[in-house]
Amino acid sequence: MNENQPNTLPPEYFDHVYQANRDPWNFETSPYEREKYAATLAALPRTHYAEVFEVGCSLGVLTAQLAPRCGHxxxxxxxxxxxxxxxxxxxxxxxxxxxxxQVPDEFPSQSFDLILLSEVGYYWSPADLARAAEKFIAALQPGGQLLLVHWTPPVHDYPLTGDDVHAFFLAKTVEGGPLRHLTGQRHEQYRLDLLEKR
Structure with missing residues:
Protein backbone atom coordinates (compact mmCIF):
# COMPACT_ATOMS: atom_id res chain seq x y z
CA MET A 1 0.00 0.00 0.00
CA ASN A 2 1.07 3.55 -0.63
CA GLU A 3 3.09 4.67 2.40
CA ASN A 4 2.14 8.35 2.27
CA GLN A 5 -1.50 7.52 3.10
CA PRO A 6 -3.24 9.02 0.06
CA ASN A 7 -6.69 10.50 0.49
CA THR A 8 -9.90 8.92 -0.70
CA LEU A 9 -11.03 10.49 -3.98
CA PRO A 10 -13.86 12.97 -3.21
CA PRO A 11 -17.37 12.99 -4.75
CA GLU A 12 -16.40 16.07 -6.78
CA TYR A 13 -13.81 14.00 -8.64
CA PHE A 14 -16.58 11.73 -9.95
CA ASP A 15 -19.02 14.58 -10.62
CA HIS A 16 -16.43 16.21 -12.89
CA VAL A 17 -15.77 12.92 -14.68
CA TYR A 18 -19.50 12.33 -15.35
CA GLN A 19 -20.09 15.95 -16.37
CA ALA A 20 -17.35 15.62 -18.98
CA ASN A 21 -18.67 12.28 -20.31
CA ARG A 22 -21.98 10.59 -19.52
CA ASP A 23 -20.35 7.12 -19.70
CA PRO A 24 -16.69 7.82 -18.87
CA TRP A 25 -15.65 4.19 -18.45
CA ASN A 26 -17.76 2.88 -21.36
CA PHE A 27 -19.85 0.72 -19.04
CA GLU A 28 -22.63 0.56 -21.64
CA THR A 29 -20.56 -0.37 -24.69
CA SER A 30 -17.21 -1.91 -23.70
CA PRO A 31 -16.64 -5.63 -24.47
CA TYR A 32 -14.32 -5.68 -21.42
CA GLU A 33 -17.15 -4.49 -19.16
CA ARG A 34 -19.66 -6.87 -20.74
CA GLU A 35 -17.36 -9.86 -20.17
CA LYS A 36 -16.55 -8.73 -16.62
CA TYR A 37 -20.24 -8.31 -15.74
CA ALA A 38 -20.94 -11.82 -17.04
CA ALA A 39 -18.08 -13.23 -14.93
CA THR A 40 -19.30 -11.26 -11.90
CA LEU A 41 -22.83 -12.67 -12.13
CA ALA A 42 -21.56 -16.19 -12.89
CA ALA A 43 -19.36 -16.12 -9.76
CA LEU A 44 -22.40 -15.77 -7.48
CA PRO A 45 -23.31 -19.29 -6.33
CA ARG A 46 -26.90 -18.56 -5.27
CA THR A 47 -29.77 -17.94 -7.63
CA HIS A 48 -31.41 -15.52 -5.18
CA TYR A 49 -30.20 -13.09 -2.52
CA ALA A 50 -32.82 -11.46 -0.27
CA GLU A 51 -30.89 -8.30 0.72
CA VAL A 52 -28.11 -6.98 -1.52
CA PHE A 53 -25.88 -3.90 -1.23
CA GLU A 54 -24.03 -2.66 -4.33
CA VAL A 55 -21.38 -0.04 -3.53
CA GLY A 56 -20.54 2.27 -6.43
CA CYS A 57 -23.36 1.41 -8.85
CA SER A 58 -22.44 4.23 -11.28
CA LEU A 59 -24.84 4.21 -14.27
CA GLY A 60 -26.61 1.08 -13.03
CA VAL A 61 -25.55 -1.20 -15.90
CA LEU A 62 -24.52 -4.07 -13.59
CA THR A 63 -27.32 -3.12 -11.15
CA ALA A 64 -29.97 -3.88 -13.77
CA GLN A 65 -28.35 -7.24 -14.58
CA LEU A 66 -28.06 -8.20 -10.90
CA ALA A 67 -31.59 -7.12 -9.96
CA PRO A 68 -33.46 -10.29 -11.11
CA ARG A 69 -31.53 -12.28 -8.49
CA CYS A 70 -32.34 -9.88 -5.62
CA GLY A 71 -35.29 -9.53 -3.30
CA HIS A 72 -34.12 -5.99 -2.49
CA GLN A 102 -20.53 8.05 0.50
CA VAL A 103 -19.25 4.79 2.01
CA PRO A 104 -17.67 4.39 4.57
CA ASP A 105 -18.66 7.81 6.02
CA GLU A 106 -22.28 6.87 5.38
CA PHE A 107 -23.57 3.31 5.64
CA PRO A 108 -27.00 1.64 5.60
CA SER A 109 -28.44 0.29 8.85
CA GLN A 110 -29.79 -3.03 7.57
CA SER A 111 -27.92 -6.33 7.17
CA PHE A 112 -27.21 -8.07 3.85
CA ASP A 113 -26.65 -11.53 2.46
CA LEU A 114 -24.61 -10.12 -0.45
CA ILE A 115 -22.38 -7.05 -0.71
CA LEU A 116 -20.89 -6.24 -4.11
CA LEU A 117 -17.79 -4.05 -4.24
CA SER A 118 -16.93 -3.68 -7.91
CA GLU A 119 -14.39 -1.11 -9.13
CA VAL A 120 -14.59 1.02 -5.97
CA GLY A 121 -12.06 -0.07 -3.35
CA TYR A 122 -9.02 1.52 -5.00
CA TYR A 123 -10.63 4.98 -4.72
CA TRP A 124 -10.34 4.78 -0.91
CA SER A 125 -7.41 5.65 1.29
CA PRO A 126 -6.00 2.69 3.27
CA ALA A 127 -7.78 4.03 6.39
CA ASP A 128 -11.14 4.29 4.60
CA LEU A 129 -10.69 0.81 3.11
CA ALA A 130 -10.18 -0.54 6.63
CA ARG A 131 -13.27 1.30 7.90
CA ALA A 132 -15.35 0.06 4.98
CA ALA A 133 -14.19 -3.52 5.56
CA GLU A 134 -15.25 -3.38 9.23
CA LYS A 135 -18.67 -2.10 8.24
CA PHE A 136 -19.11 -4.71 5.50
CA ILE A 137 -18.26 -7.55 7.86
CA ALA A 138 -20.61 -6.20 10.55
CA ALA A 139 -23.44 -5.76 8.01
CA LEU A 140 -23.13 -9.25 6.50
CA GLN A 141 -25.41 -11.91 7.92
CA PRO A 142 -23.62 -15.14 8.92
CA GLY A 143 -23.03 -16.96 5.63
CA GLY A 144 -23.46 -13.67 3.77
CA GLN A 145 -21.16 -13.12 0.81
CA LEU A 146 -18.84 -10.31 -0.26
CA LEU A 147 -17.93 -10.19 -3.95
CA LEU A 148 -14.90 -8.08 -4.89
CA VAL A 149 -14.16 -7.19 -8.54
CA HIS A 150 -11.38 -4.73 -9.43
CA TRP A 151 -9.21 -3.56 -12.32
CA THR A 152 -5.63 -4.56 -11.50
CA PRO A 153 -3.31 -2.22 -13.51
CA PRO A 154 -2.24 0.77 -11.39
CA VAL A 155 -3.92 4.12 -12.12
CA HIS A 156 -1.99 7.29 -11.27
CA ASP A 157 -4.92 9.10 -9.59
CA TYR A 158 -6.06 6.18 -7.42
CA PRO A 159 -4.86 5.78 -3.81
CA LEU A 160 -4.72 1.96 -4.07
CA THR A 161 -4.57 -0.78 -6.69
CA GLY A 162 -7.11 -3.55 -7.16
CA ASP A 163 -4.55 -6.01 -5.80
CA ASP A 164 -4.11 -3.87 -2.65
CA VAL A 165 -7.86 -4.02 -2.05
CA HIS A 166 -8.16 -7.78 -2.54
CA ALA A 167 -5.05 -8.52 -0.47
CA PHE A 168 -6.53 -6.47 2.40
CA PHE A 169 -9.75 -8.51 2.42
CA LEU A 170 -7.99 -11.85 1.86
CA ALA A 171 -5.91 -11.18 4.99
CA LYS A 172 -9.21 -11.45 6.88
CA THR A 173 -9.68 -15.05 5.70
CA VAL A 174 -6.66 -16.47 7.53
CA GLU A 175 -7.37 -18.87 10.37
CA GLY A 176 -9.66 -17.27 12.91
CA GLY A 177 -10.54 -14.39 10.57
CA PRO A 178 -14.14 -13.26 10.08
CA LEU A 179 -14.26 -14.26 6.40
CA ARG A 180 -13.48 -17.32 4.33
CA HIS A 181 -12.40 -17.35 0.70
CA LEU A 182 -14.79 -19.26 -1.56
CA THR A 183 -13.33 -18.62 -5.01
CA GLY A 184 -11.00 -16.34 -6.92
CA GLN A 185 -10.24 -15.54 -10.56
CA ARG A 186 -7.50 -13.47 -12.12
CA HIS A 187 -8.10 -12.18 -15.64
CA GLU A 188 -5.77 -10.11 -17.80
CA GLN A 189 -6.93 -6.76 -16.42
CA TYR A 190 -9.10 -7.52 -13.40
CA ARG A 191 -9.52 -9.95 -10.55
CA LEU A 192 -12.52 -11.32 -8.73
CA ASP A 193 -12.74 -12.83 -5.23
CA LEU A 194 -15.80 -14.21 -3.45
CA LEU A 195 -15.68 -14.22 0.36
CA GLU A 196 -18.19 -15.44 2.92
CA LYS A 197 -18.76 -14.43 6.54
CA ARG A 198 -18.03 -17.28 8.91
Whole structure:
Protein backbone atom coordinates (compact mmCIF):
# COMPACT_ATOMS: atom_id res chain seq x y z
CA MET A 1 0.00 0.00 0.00
CA ASN A 2 1.07 3.55 -0.63
CA GLU A 3 3.09 4.67 2.40
CA ASN A 4 2.14 8.35 2.27
CA GLN A 5 -1.50 7.52 3.10
CA PRO A 6 -3.24 9.02 0.06
CA ASN A 7 -6.69 10.50 0.49
CA THR A 8 -9.90 8.92 -0.70
CA LEU A 9 -11.03 10.49 -3.98
CA PRO A 10 -13.86 12.97 -3.21
CA PRO A 11 -17.37 12.99 -4.75
CA GLU A 12 -16.40 16.07 -6.78
CA TYR A 13 -13.81 14.00 -8.64
CA PHE A 14 -16.58 11.73 -9.95
CA ASP A 15 -19.02 14.58 -10.62
CA HIS A 16 -16.43 16.21 -12.89
CA VAL A 17 -15.77 12.92 -14.68
CA TYR A 18 -19.50 12.33 -15.35
CA GLN A 19 -20.09 15.95 -16.37
CA ALA A 20 -17.35 15.62 -18.98
CA ASN A 21 -18.67 12.28 -20.31
CA ARG A 22 -21.98 10.59 -19.52
CA ASP A 23 -20.35 7.12 -19.70
CA PRO A 24 -16.69 7.82 -18.87
CA TRP A 25 -15.65 4.19 -18.45
CA ASN A 26 -17.76 2.88 -21.36
CA PHE A 27 -19.85 0.72 -19.04
CA GLU A 28 -22.63 0.56 -21.64
CA THR A 29 -20.56 -0.37 -24.69
CA SER A 30 -17.21 -1.91 -23.70
CA PRO A 31 -16.64 -5.63 -24.47
CA TYR A 32 -14.32 -5.68 -21.42
CA GLU A 33 -17.15 -4.49 -19.16
CA ARG A 34 -19.66 -6.87 -20.74
CA GLU A 35 -17.36 -9.86 -20.17
CA LYS A 36 -16.55 -8.73 -16.62
CA TYR A 37 -20.24 -8.31 -15.74
CA ALA A 38 -20.94 -11.82 -17.04
CA ALA A 39 -18.08 -13.23 -14.93
CA THR A 40 -19.30 -11.26 -11.90
CA LEU A 41 -22.83 -12.67 -12.13
CA ALA A 42 -21.56 -16.19 -12.89
CA ALA A 43 -19.36 -16.12 -9.76
CA LEU A 44 -22.40 -15.77 -7.48
CA PRO A 45 -23.31 -19.29 -6.33
CA ARG A 46 -26.90 -18.56 -5.27
CA THR A 47 -29.77 -17.94 -7.63
CA HIS A 48 -31.41 -15.52 -5.18
CA TYR A 49 -30.20 -13.09 -2.52
CA ALA A 50 -32.82 -11.46 -0.27
CA GLU A 51 -30.89 -8.30 0.72
CA VAL A 52 -28.11 -6.98 -1.52
CA PHE A 53 -25.88 -3.90 -1.23
CA GLU A 54 -24.03 -2.66 -4.33
CA VAL A 55 -21.38 -0.04 -3.53
CA GLY A 56 -20.54 2.27 -6.43
CA CYS A 57 -23.36 1.41 -8.85
CA SER A 58 -22.44 4.23 -11.28
CA LEU A 59 -24.84 4.21 -14.27
CA GLY A 60 -26.61 1.08 -13.03
CA VAL A 61 -25.55 -1.20 -15.90
CA LEU A 62 -24.52 -4.07 -13.59
CA THR A 63 -27.32 -3.12 -11.15
CA ALA A 64 -29.97 -3.88 -13.77
CA GLN A 65 -28.35 -7.24 -14.58
CA LEU A 66 -28.06 -8.20 -10.90
CA ALA A 67 -31.59 -7.12 -9.96
CA PRO A 68 -33.46 -10.29 -11.11
CA ARG A 69 -31.53 -12.28 -8.49
CA CYS A 70 -32.34 -9.88 -5.62
CA GLY A 71 -35.29 -9.53 -3.30
CA HIS A 72 -34.12 -5.99 -2.49
CA UNK A 73 -31.07 -4.32 -4.02
CA UNK A 74 -29.71 -1.13 -2.46
CA UNK A 75 -27.41 0.46 -5.05
CA UNK A 76 -25.41 3.53 -4.01
CA UNK A 77 -22.91 5.93 -5.54
CA UNK A 78 -21.33 9.25 -4.58
CA UNK A 79 -22.16 10.94 -7.91
CA UNK A 80 -25.64 12.30 -8.46
CA UNK A 81 -24.92 12.59 -12.20
CA UNK A 82 -24.32 8.83 -12.37
CA UNK A 83 -27.32 8.04 -10.16
CA UNK A 84 -29.71 9.96 -12.43
CA UNK A 85 -28.80 7.51 -15.22
CA UNK A 86 -29.03 4.53 -12.85
CA UNK A 87 -32.51 5.60 -11.72
CA UNK A 88 -33.71 5.85 -15.32
CA UNK A 89 -32.16 2.49 -16.23
CA UNK A 90 -33.70 0.70 -13.23
CA UNK A 91 -37.06 2.51 -13.19
CA UNK A 92 -38.99 -0.66 -14.07
CA UNK A 93 -37.23 -2.75 -11.40
CA UNK A 94 -39.21 -2.30 -8.17
CA UNK A 95 -36.70 -4.29 -6.08
CA UNK A 96 -33.96 -1.73 -6.80
CA UNK A 97 -33.47 1.21 -4.41
CA UNK A 98 -30.95 3.81 -5.55
CA UNK A 99 -29.40 6.23 -3.07
CA UNK A 100 -26.60 8.77 -2.99
CA UNK A 101 -24.21 7.61 -0.28
CA GLN A 102 -20.53 8.05 0.50
CA VAL A 103 -19.25 4.79 2.01
CA PRO A 104 -17.67 4.39 4.57
CA ASP A 105 -18.66 7.81 6.02
CA GLU A 106 -22.28 6.87 5.38
CA PHE A 107 -23.57 3.31 5.64
CA PRO A 108 -27.00 1.64 5.60
CA SER A 109 -28.44 0.29 8.85
CA GLN A 110 -29.79 -3.03 7.57
CA SER A 111 -27.92 -6.33 7.17
CA PHE A 112 -27.21 -8.07 3.85
CA ASP A 113 -26.65 -11.53 2.46
CA LEU A 114 -24.61 -10.12 -0.45
CA ILE A 115 -22.38 -7.05 -0.71
CA LEU A 116 -20.89 -6.24 -4.11
CA LEU A 117 -17.79 -4.05 -4.24
CA SER A 118 -16.93 -3.68 -7.91
CA GLU A 119 -14.39 -1.11 -9.13
CA VAL A 120 -14.59 1.02 -5.97
CA GLY A 121 -12.06 -0.07 -3.35
CA TYR A 122 -9.02 1.52 -5.00
CA TYR A 123 -10.63 4.98 -4.72
CA TRP A 124 -10.34 4.78 -0.91
CA SER A 125 -7.41 5.65 1.29
CA PRO A 126 -6.00 2.69 3.27
CA ALA A 127 -7.78 4.03 6.39
CA ASP A 128 -11.14 4.29 4.60
CA LEU A 129 -10.69 0.81 3.11
CA ALA A 130 -10.18 -0.54 6.63
CA ARG A 131 -13.27 1.30 7.90
CA ALA A 132 -15.35 0.06 4.98
CA ALA A 133 -14.19 -3.52 5.56
CA GLU A 134 -15.25 -3.38 9.23
CA LYS A 135 -18.67 -2.10 8.24
CA PHE A 136 -19.11 -4.71 5.50
CA ILE A 137 -18.26 -7.55 7.86
CA ALA A 138 -20.61 -6.20 10.55
CA ALA A 139 -23.44 -5.76 8.01
CA LEU A 140 -23.13 -9.25 6.50
CA GLN A 141 -25.41 -11.91 7.92
CA PRO A 142 -23.62 -15.14 8.92
CA GLY A 143 -23.03 -16.96 5.63
CA GLY A 144 -23.46 -13.67 3.77
CA GLN A 145 -21.16 -13.12 0.81
CA LEU A 146 -18.84 -10.31 -0.26
CA LEU A 147 -17.93 -10.19 -3.95
CA LEU A 148 -14.90 -8.08 -4.89
CA VAL A 149 -14.16 -7.19 -8.54
CA HIS A 150 -11.38 -4.73 -9.43
CA TRP A 151 -9.21 -3.56 -12.32
CA THR A 152 -5.63 -4.56 -11.50
CA PRO A 153 -3.31 -2.22 -13.51
CA PRO A 154 -2.24 0.77 -11.39
CA VAL A 155 -3.92 4.12 -12.12
CA HIS A 156 -1.99 7.29 -11.27
CA ASP A 157 -4.92 9.10 -9.59
CA TYR A 158 -6.06 6.18 -7.42
CA PRO A 159 -4.86 5.78 -3.81
CA LEU A 160 -4.72 1.96 -4.07
CA THR A 161 -4.57 -0.78 -6.69
CA GLY A 162 -7.11 -3.55 -7.16
CA ASP A 163 -4.55 -6.01 -5.80
CA ASP A 164 -4.11 -3.87 -2.65
CA VAL A 165 -7.86 -4.02 -2.05
CA HIS A 166 -8.16 -7.78 -2.54
CA ALA A 167 -5.05 -8.52 -0.47
CA PHE A 168 -6.53 -6.47 2.40
CA PHE A 169 -9.75 -8.51 2.42
CA LEU A 170 -7.99 -11.85 1.86
CA ALA A 171 -5.91 -11.18 4.99
CA LYS A 172 -9.21 -11.45 6.88
CA THR A 173 -9.68 -15.05 5.70
CA VAL A 174 -6.66 -16.47 7.53
CA GLU A 175 -7.37 -18.87 10.37
CA GLY A 176 -9.66 -17.27 12.91
CA GLY A 177 -10.54 -14.39 10.57
CA PRO A 178 -14.14 -13.26 10.08
CA LEU A 179 -14.26 -14.26 6.40
CA ARG A 180 -13.48 -17.32 4.33
CA HIS A 181 -12.40 -17.35 0.70
CA LEU A 182 -14.79 -19.26 -1.56
CA THR A 183 -13.33 -18.62 -5.01
CA GLY A 184 -11.00 -16.34 -6.92
CA GLN A 185 -10.24 -15.54 -10.56
CA ARG A 186 -7.50 -13.47 -12.12
CA HIS A 187 -8.10 -12.18 -15.64
CA GLU A 188 -5.77 -10.11 -17.80
CA GLN A 189 -6.93 -6.76 -16.42
CA TYR A 190 -9.10 -7.52 -13.40
CA ARG A 191 -9.52 -9.95 -10.55
CA LEU A 192 -12.52 -11.32 -8.73
CA ASP A 193 -12.74 -12.83 -5.23
CA LEU A 194 -15.80 -14.21 -3.45
CA LEU A 195 -15.68 -14.22 0.36
CA GLU A 196 -18.19 -15.44 2.92
CA LYS A 197 -18.76 -14.43 6.54
CA ARG A 198 -18.03 -17.28 8.91
Missing amino acids: LLAVDVSEAALAQARARCAALPQVEIRQM
